[in-house]
Amino acid sequence: MTKFDTKLIHFGSEVDAATGASSVPIYQASTFHHHDIYNPPEYDYSRSGNPTRQALEEYITLLEGGARGFAFSSGMSAISTAFMLFSAGDHLIVTEDVYGGTYRLLTQILSRMNIETTFVDMTDLSAVKAALRPNTKGVFMETPSNPTLKITDIAAVAAWASQHQLISMVDNTFMTPYYQRPIELGVDIVLHSATKFLGGHSDVLAGLAVARTEELGNQLKYLQNGLGTVLGAQESWLLMRGMKTLGARMERSETSARKLADWLQGRSDIPAVYYPGLASHPGREIQEKQSTGYGAVVSFDVGSQERAKQVLSRVKLPLVAVSLGAVESILSYPAMMSHASMPAEVRSERGITDGLLRFSVGLEDIEDLIEDLGQALEG
Ligand SMILES: *Cc1c(COP(=O)(O)O)cnc(C)c1O
Numbered sequence: 001m002t003k004f005d006t007k008l009i010h011f012g013s014e015v016d017a018a019t020g021a022s023s024v025p026i027y028q029a030s031t032f033h034h035h036d037i038y039n040p041p042e043y044d045y046s047r048s049g050n051p052t053r054q055a056l057e058e059y060i061t062l063l064e065g066g067a068r069g070f071a072f073s074s075g076m077s078a079i080s081t082a083f084m085l086f087s088a089g090d091h092l093i094v095t096e097d098v099y100g101g102t103y104r105l106l107t108q109i110l111s112r113m114n115i116e117t118t119f120v121d122m123t124d125l126s127a128v129k130a131a132l133r134p135n136t137k138g139v140f141m142e143t144p145s146n147p148t149l150k151i152t153d154i155a156a157v158a159a160w161a162s163q164h165q166l167i168s169m170v171d172n173t174f175m176t177p178y179y180q181r182p183i184e185l186g187v188d189i190v191l192h193s194a195t196k197f198l199g200g201h202s203d204v205l206a207g208l209a210v211a212r213t214e215e216l217g218n219q220l221k222y223l224q225n226g227l228g229t230v231l232g233a234q235e236s237w238l239l240m241r242g243m244k245t246l247g248a249r250m251e252r253s254e255t256s257a258r259k260l261a262d263w264l265q266g267r268s269d270i271p272a273v274y275y276p277g278l279a280s281h282p283g284r285e286i287q288e289k290q291s292t293g294y295g296a297v298v299s300f301d302v303g304s305q306e307r308a309k310q311v312l313s314r315v316k317l318p319l320v321a322v323s324l325g326a327v328e329s330i331l332s333y334p335a336m337m338s339h340a341s342m343p344a345e346v347r348s349e350r351g352i353t354d355g356l357l358r359f360s361v362g363l364e365d366i367e368d369l370i371e372d373l374g375q376a377l378e379g
Helices: 004-009 051-064 075-083 100-113 125-130 154-163 214-227 233-243 246-265 284-290 305-314 344-349 366-378
Strands: 068-072 091-095 116-120 136-142 167-171 189-193 207-211 272-274 297-301 330-332 356-360
Touching: 004 051, 004 246, 051 068, 051 207, 051 233, 068 075, 068 214, 075 100, 075 189, 075 207, 075 214, 091 100, 100 116, 116 125, 125 154, 136 154, 154 167, 154 284, 207 214, 246 272, 246 297, 246 366, 305 356, 305 366
Parallel strands: 091 116, 091 136, 136 167, 167 189
Antiparallel strands: 068 207, 189 207, 272 297, 297 356, 330 356
16 A cells, blocks of 8 residues: 555545444544443543544544644644644744735734744745744745745755754645645644645535654644644544545646646736746746645736626636635635735735636536636636
C-alpha cells in the first residue's frame, strides 16, 4: 500500500473490524462503560476519544504522512487550537494574505492574549527572515494563498524555521494532501479546513491538524481535549465518506480549472488571471517543485465592480457563495464576501480589486461551465 490513491481507499478503518461492515460505524455515544473498573477502557469519553473520530484522525495522519492527526469542529477550530501551542509574550510570523478568519483570530483575539503577529509577504524569504525577533516562536504559511494564489516556498521557510526552533505550520486547504504534503517538506503541523476539498460536498464543517512528530502530536492532543474543540461522530463519518473520492474529484476539477484558466487568459476583456498552472504565474516553478498539481481554484479580474456584479447575477451553474472545494462549482466575490472586512486600500494593494472573482471549479462539464461564464461576461 504505497501509492496515494490506494491509501485513500485502504486507510486502515475501511472495514469494521468487529462486523466486516464496509464503512466505519458511527459511534453516537458520549461515554463508554467501564467493564472492569481496574482496567479503564480504551475509549472513556467522546471528547477525549471516539472510535469514529479516531478512524478519521488516523486516515488524515496517513494521507499527510505525519505522526498524529486530529479532527476539529471546523477549520478555524483546528487553527485556533494549534495556536494555543503558543503563550503570552510569543511572536508569530504569518502570511500577509492569510485566510480572513485566521487574520481575525490573530489580530482581534490572540492579540488580546499578548500573542503578537507580524504579517509578511511569504513569497519573499528575506522578508520572512527580517521579521524574526528574540520571542518569535512560530511561522504560519498558507500556499497557494487566497484569493490571488501566491506561492510560498514551503521547504525553504520550514528549513529556516527549524534552524531557529520555530514551529512551522501550513494551511493546506487549497491543495489537500492529494497534491501537496507539507510534512514531507519539513513542516511541523499541517492544518485544514476539511469543509472544502476534503469533505468536498458543501455539507460538512470540519477541521483537521496533523503533527510531524509524536511530541507535537501529544501537545495537540492535550489541547484538543482541554479545549474541547472536537469533531462529532456524524461529521467524522461524513468527512471520511467525502475523502474517499478526493483523488477522483481533485483530478477532474484540476483538469477543468486549467482549461478555465487558459480560456480566461485568452480573452482580451479579462485584465488578470491568477492560477499557479499558468506559464505567466510568478510562483509556478516553486509550485511544481513542491506540489504535484495546481489545484482547482482560479481567480480573475473582470475589470470593475459593475462587471463583477453582472457576472454574479447572470451565471446559472456555479453556486454564488463563500467557500470552495465542492462537487458543484462555487463563484465568490472576495471584495464583498471573504475580504469585505479588509480596508479597500489594503485589499487593492493585495490585488483583491473590486473586479476580482474566485472560481472554485467543480465536477460539471467544463464546456458547460465555460459557456455559462461566457454568457455572463458578455451580458
Ligand atoms: C475556509 C478556510 C478556513 C476556515 O475553515 P472553516 O472550516 O470555515 O472554519 C481556513 N483556511 C482556509 C484556507 C479556508 O479556505
